[in-house]
Amino acid sequence: MSQKFVVLDRDGTLIEHVHYLSDPKLVTFKPDLIPALTTLSKKGFMFGVVTNQSVIGRALASQEEVGAVNQLIVDFLEQNDINISFLYVCPHVPEDYCKCRKPEIGLGLRAISDFNLSPPFSYVIGDQESDILFGKNLGCTPIQIQGKAKRSHLAEYYAQSLSDAADWILGK
């Protein structure tokens, strides 16, 4: 059966953006993360994370360090009864021209194949233009979280926060 998902970006969306994040101690969760995802979870949405981590390709962080940060995030969410079905990482730099670095949709296709993600019933939430393009190209509804990046004209909604995004999804 096809599933409705909310696919989340990591840096600047689930957690505060930290330049070259490689230390779990520097993780700060968005203040409304748990209430926002809880509301969506109660309405039957499943969750996944897709994140570009060129810090690995640039050798600024190891796969293990990035993995430790990701594990901390997944553990924190699970402690709060939020289950993350997948957390996919692109370790490449843009010059690699891989198929998994957002806005390329390789990791989205993997979610369709692994978890029956249904694009027409799913949303992608992120702060960067690459997240919005990724969502749109995958056939999901893209929502941009306001942050340091400039506003994307391709986003279906420009949300002040995760809670604002969740309210918009549930109001549709």
Ligand SMILES: [Zn+2]
């Ligand atoms: Zn990649």
